[in-house]
Amino acid sequence: MDDRITEKLKILADAAKYDVSCSSSGGKRKNDNKGLGNAEGMGICHSYTEDGRCVSLLKILLTNFCIYDCAYCVTRKSNDIKRAAFTVQEVVDLTINFYRRNYIEGLFLSSGIFKDADYTMERLVRVAKKLRKEHKFNGYIHLKTIPGASEELIKEAGLYADRLSVNIELPSEKSLQQLAPEKNYSEILLPMSNIQKQLMQAQEEKKLFKATPIFAPAGQSTQLIVGASVENDHQILQLSDQLYKGYNLKRVYYSGYVPISNDSRLPVIHEPPIIRENRIYQADWLMRFYGFNVQEIVDEQNPNLDLQIDPKLGWALRNRHFFPVEINTADYEMILRVPGVGVKSAKKIVSARRFAQLNFEHLRQMGVVLKRAKYFITCQSKSLQRQDFDSQAIKRRILFGDGAVRSTLLTQQLDLFRQVG
Structure with missing residues (x-):
């Protein structure tokens, strides 16, 4: 050349x-x-x-x-x-x-x-x-x-x-x-x-x-x-x-x-704005493959995506009344909406549960991200995680881990005691 x-x-x-x-x-x-x-x-x-x-x-x-x-x-x-x-x-x-x-x-x-x-x-x-x-x-x-x-x-x-x-x-x-x-x-x-x-x-x-x-x-x-x-x-x-x-x-x-x-x-x-670009791609994916419409992901009251978490987790935290989802009985469309469950995992769940009741280890082997999913699902009516956390607590736990949340709560309590003293 x-x-x-x-x-x-x-x-x-x-x-x-x-x-x-x-x-x-x-x-x-x-x-x-x-x-x-x-x-x-x-x-x-x-x-x-x-x-x-x-x-x-x-x-x-x-x-x-x-x-x-x-x-x-x-x-x-x-x-x-x-x-x-x-x-x-x-x-x-x-x-x-x-x-x-x-x-x-x-x-x-x-x-x-x-x-x-x-x-x-x-x-x-x-x-x-x-x-x-x-x-x-x-x-x-x-x-x-x-x-x-x-x-x-x-x-x-x-x-x-x-x-x-x-x-x-x-x-x-x-x-x-x-x-x-x-x-x-x-x-x-x-x-x-x-x-x-x-x-x-x-x-x-x-x-x-x-x-x-x-x-x-x-x-x-x-x-x-x-x-x-x-x-x-x-x-x-x-x-x-x-x-x-x-x-x-x-x-x-x-x-x-x-x-x-x-x-x-x-x-x-x-x-x-790389993070914003990535979140929009994730939202686009939800519209094309997960059955979401635009108004469920963003609307006039929430016009911008949360940059800290993915859009599906954001939707789930705003719609706690749909959860927890029982993995062994919920329909495919609802399983798709569980944070941490992808299209391939959802299809595996629906196929496998015809032959046996699924537990959390089965889900882990199917590729479900239990770190996120555990707050929104049950298996055989059992839960890996307390279901009474509010949305902000779940968000903090997913972002920073349970240990970091406990440390934060302890710090807040100590600050409160100092103020009272």
Whole structure:
């Protein structure tokens, strides 16, 4: 690789790190034509497969030149950074060469906006088309869809890419207008809608014609930036819920805002809100896999997630009247709501109790985290822990342990005696 390409790669790979909306989950592109690569049953972008194997992708921008001046974006046109751009053939060559060296198993390709949306989108599509058609590349490809691009280009992109994504970026139109006034929600939501329609159409046609071309088999995703604007967690999760229901998104990715400028429109922070980002991901997981709705997790009275504890524990502490749950008789949906019980553990419980009454040792062997669960369950009407603790006491015990709580209570009692004396 010559020095010019190496320099471009360094610049455009570094710029791409701010986009977290990449995953190959759901991709089923088989290698059945003696080509290169295979996206069958594997994740991409330093994700981990079920057997613990780490897989990776080449994650780059086509260019960091951009006509937009979004306050939160490192590639905005007013930012004084070194600029670079790949040609279509350079990206193709990098992907093939990196794959042959076993560096990657796929490609995530995004871009700043060259001249306009169609001009940029056309080049992204050409990269994917060359890889598929000329090099018979069957590895994973994720293309970033450019807001404002034509429906025809989006349709063509879906024929070659495993996943498409359109970054909505900010949780409200108001914040978008404040921080990225050249963008608007309608231009972002329109391609999402077009992708959804194409996905549904491809599914219907597949039922009638086996030879129907696949369209973005891993679906579509988006990214929301957390902490660059004033929206609370309730507003963020409400938007995510609407996107899942309205556009059938596979994933909404959340990215803690990384401070990159002194723009007065942005909040003054010294590091990304990583804990908040993590709690929002956990809440998102509850909505998608645990049967929770947004209003149960956060609402107008509690608009932000508790940063000290995970959202499921937070819900359980606010709803003590549902507990304790008898593990041997409760339905699957209620077992899922017990803190410390995951989806796999809940399924094991429901399956195993058909053959025998379960006890706490059985639960431990199934992967239940009894440190949390013991305050909310019984087994054969027996409990590992007193059930009369108030919610704050349970929270303290889970966070600091029983010994730390006893020490705290003793200190408080001594202070009280000193005051009385």
